[in-house]
Amino acid sequence: ANGSVVTWGPGHYGGDSSPVAPLLTEGVVQVCGTAGVFAAIKANGSVVTWGRADFGGDSSEVAPLLTEGVVQVCGTAGAFAAINANGSVVTWGRSAEGGNSSAVAPLLTEGVVQVCGNYGTFAAIKANGSVVTWGRADYGGDSSEVAPLLTEGVVQVCRTAGAFAAIKANGSVVTWGRADFGGDSSEVAPLLTEGVVQVCGTACAFAAIKANGSVVTWGKATYGGNSSQVTPLLTEGVDQVF
Numbered sequence: 001a002n003g004s005v006v007t008w009g010p011g012h013y014g015g016d017s018s019p020v021a022p023l024l025t026e027g028v029v030q031v032c033g034t035a036g037v038f039a040a041i042k043a044n045g046s047v048v049t050w051g052r053a054d055f056g057g058d059s060s061e062v063a064p065l066l067t068e069g070v071v072q073v074c075g076t077a078g079a080f081a082a083i084n085a086n087g088s089v090v091t092w093g094r095s096a097e098g099g100n101s102s103a104v105a106p107l108l109t110e111g112v113v114q115v116c117g118n119y120g121t122f123a124a125i126k127a128n129g130s131v132v133t134w135g136r137a138d139y140g141g142d143s144s145e146v147a148p149l150l151t152e153g154v155v156q157v158c159r160t161a162g163a164f165a166a167i168k169a170n171g172s173v174v175t176w177g178r179a180d181f182g183g184d185s186s187e188v189a190p191l192l193t194e195g196v197v198q199v200c201g202t203a204c205a206f207a208a209i210k211a212n213g214s215v216v217t218w219g220k221a222t223y224g225g226n227s228s229q230v231t232p233l234l235t236e237g238v239d240q241v242f
Helices: 018-024 060-065 102-107 144-149 186-192 228-233
Strands: 028-033 037-042 047-051 070-075 079-084 089-093 112-117 121-126 131-135 154-159 163-168 173-177 196-201 205-210 215-219
Touching: 018 037, 018 047, 028 070, 037 070, 037 079, 060 089, 070 112, 079 112, 079 121, 102 131, 112 154, 121 154, 121 163, 144 173, 154 196, 163 196, 163 205, 186 205, 186 215
Parallel strands: none
Antiparallel strands: 028 037, 037 047, 070 079, 079 089, 112 121, 121 131, 154 163, 163 173, 196 205, 205 215
């Protein structure tokens, strides 16, 4: 409650925060983690990182951009993305997993309201409802196949380990990324054209709640993509999925 941070676990994965300990004694309002690194946002909008240097623990290259104004930090398996109050995005960490956003930099200078990361890719929602992606192409960094559906109207993005699902204002869902991780929703496409109010992801499958309280699932069967055994219990009355 006093804004201090306590860490434990393998030291090289962020359990040892002694190098930044003086910065973690007060004022921390949020902590985000990747596979081996933590990033803490302080009340003054600055960001403190520690853990594996190559996974984003070393943020020295972008340090001048992380001294104030940060309102959200999101991670992939090896990189971070920070949203500033002005809607711009700063990235660092492993280039291949989203740490290098130079290819889409002109689209990240303003207007970003949310960033979602899976194991290797980021997806950013802008105030105009469009989505910008970068990182591992096969994990959703390349969204070109569904690009026309992501130019407007997106209100939420959810992820599995290697795919994304975007809910649009009209209640439809757009998916992309690795097919076996939920990126291919073609089998349930007729059920995702309208009425979806929430989407939740496991490592390799998605579940969508519709306005009528029914649930639609897709992705790897062993990760929840096949809900046939409980279908009669998911036809109505569901108001939340974890």
